Structure formats: structure tokens, C-alpha cells
Amino acid sequence: MHNLTISPIRAFSDNYIWLIVKGNQGFVVDPGEAPPVMAALQDLGVQLTGILVTHHHFDHTGAVADLQQATGCGVWGPQSSPAGPFEHTLIEGDTVSVLGERFTVFEVPGHTVDHIAYYSADEEALFCGDTLFVGGCGRVFEGTPPQMRASLEKLSRLPAATRVFCAHEYTLANLHFATLVEPENIDLQEFLVVCEQQRALDQPTVPSRIGAELRYNPFLRWDSPAIRQTLKDQGRLSEDTPDGVFAAVREWKNTA
Numbered sequence: 001m002h003n004l005t006i007s008p009i010r011a012f013s014d015n016y017i018w019l020i021v022k023g024n025q026g027f028v029v030d031p032g033e034a035p036p037v038m039a040a041l042q043d044l045g046v047q048l049t050g051i052l053v054t055h056h057h058f059d060h061t062g063a064v065a066d067l068q069q070a071t072g073c074g075v076w077g078p079q080s081s082p083a084g085p086f087e088h089t090l091i092e093g094d095t096v097s098v099l100g101e102r103f104t105v106f107e108v109p110g111h112t113v114d115h116i117a118y119y120s121a122d123e124e125a126l127f128c129g130d131t132l133f134v135g136g137c138g139r140v141f142e143g144t145p146p147q148m149r150a151s152l153e154k155l156s157r158l159p160a161a162t163r164v165f166c167a168h169e170y171t172l173a174n175l176h177f178a179t180l181v182e183p184e185n186i187d188l189q190e191f192l193v194v195c196e197q198q199r200a201l202d203q204p205t206v207p208s209r210i211g212a213e214l215r216y217n218p219f220l221r222w223d224s225p226a227i228r229q230t231l232k233d234q235g236r237l238s239e240d241t242p243d244g245v246f247a248a249v250r251e252w253k254n255t256a
């Protein structure tokens with residue numbers, strides 16, 4: 001039973017700002033720009049109560065100050081963030097009440113050092129910013145590949161039904177890349193067809209679910225014999241360990 005309504009607000013070319021609503025109150029996650037958020041709030045007659053920030057990149061934080069000034073809403077974000085200090089600072093294990101529902105904070109460094117994610121078991125909802133994408137993961141800009149893999153592993157252990165609300169519509173590019181890494185994966189092939197149909201109708205492919213990601217996302221499948229064999233065949237695997245497999249797939253995607 002979900003008490004919160006979660007819907008995407010499109011921003012920039014491929015960002016999703018997630019709007020969380022209960023009654024006439026709302027939170028947004030990672031507002032990079034204000035006009036689409038203000039328009040959505042006005043359309044729905046919703047008052048902005050809070051902002052959740054996952055990491056410091058400008059396309060996730062650019063509208064925080066303007067929205068806070070316009071609405072007087074609260075702001076929650078990572079404790080050690082170049083975009084901070086935020087009004088409420090968060091570290092691993094902290095909880096945030098979002099319109100009465102409890103979200104737990106995970107530190108997920110890798111894409112950036114300050115990156116955090118927000119998870120509610122009752123809502124079966126994960127806001128993971130640029131860490132885990134549908135069929136992919138964020139680039140490792142500030143952390144190391146082992147750090148990023150550990151962060152992804154933490155998220156991958158959440159219940160299978162957990163909905164993955166990531167911050168970008170990168171799904172088709174991710175899945176096309178995944179078919180290079182694991183060409184024989186039937187789940188991947190079937191999911192790609194579904195997503196191509198959704199995108200042809202301009203529908204979001206987000207959210208997915210953790211259980212589904214484990215079946216087709218090459219960045220969570222470091223134990224897959226098929227992926228390890230592909231990497232070996234192509235001379236891309238220097239270290240046959242989970243960290244080595246993850247790093248090799250990430251490096252391949254960076255240059256694909």
C-alpha cells in the first residue's frame with residue numbers, strides 16, 4: 001500500500017525531477033531547474049513542503065535556492081557536499097519524514113563523493129540520483145570503481161519490488177550497450193523491446209524495479225559467467241573479481 005504519489009517532472013533534455021505528493025503537499029527530488037517544478041505545482045494545486053538532494057551536480061541542485069526562497073520549503077541533502085551546506089544534512093542511516101513516510105539514507109559514493117540515496121520500505125521506493133540507472137549506472141567521476149560497485153551492491157540488496165526512481169532517461173542507450181556485454185540475455189532483449197515501445201510513445205521507462213535490474217543491468221551482474229567470458233574474449237578483463245568485472249564494464253561503456 002503506497003501512500004505517496006510519485007510522478008516525473010521533465011527537466012533539461014533527459015532529467016527527471018521526481019514529484020512526491022500526498023494530499024495538497026509535495027516534495028521534489030533533485031530540482032535542477034525551477035520553471036517546470038513551479039508549473040507542475042501550480043497545475044496540481046500542490047504546495048512544496050520539501051526538497052531532497054542526492055548529490056551536488058548542477059542539474060540536480062540548480063533550482064534548490066530559488067524554490068526554497070519561493071516556497072519556504074525545507075531542504076535535505078548530503079552532509080559533506082560542495083553544493084551545501086543544506087538546511088538539513090544527512091549521513092548513512094539517517095531518516096527523513098517525507099509527508100509522513102519514513103525514508104532511510106544510504107551513502108552511495110562513486111559518481112560523486114557526496115552522493116546519497118533515499119529509500120522507503122513501505123513505499124517500495126528508492127531515489128538514487130545518478131548512481132543506479134535503468135539498465136546502467138552513473139559515470140564514476142569522483143570515487144573509484146570499487147567504491148561505486150559497493151554502492152550499487154548496497155542498492156541491489158534492497159527488496160526486489162523496490163521501485164528505482166533514477167534521475168535520467170538513459171535507458172535505451174544503456175540497454176543497447178548491455179546487449180554488447182551480454183548478447184544472449186533473453187530478459188534484456190525482451191525489456192529492450194518494451195522500452196523501445198515506451199520511448200516511441202514518449203513515455204518514461206523509469207521507474208524499474210530492483211529485481212528486474214538484477215536480471216539485465218550489466219553493472220549489477222559482475223558474477224555473470226557470460227559477461228566475464230565476453231570480457232575475457234575481448235581482452236578487457238585484467239582482474240577476474242567482482243571489482244575487476246565492474247571496472248571493465250564501466251570502462252567499456254565510457255568509450256562505447
Ligand SMILES: [Zn+2]
Binds near residue numbers: 057111130
Ligand atoms: Zn550527477
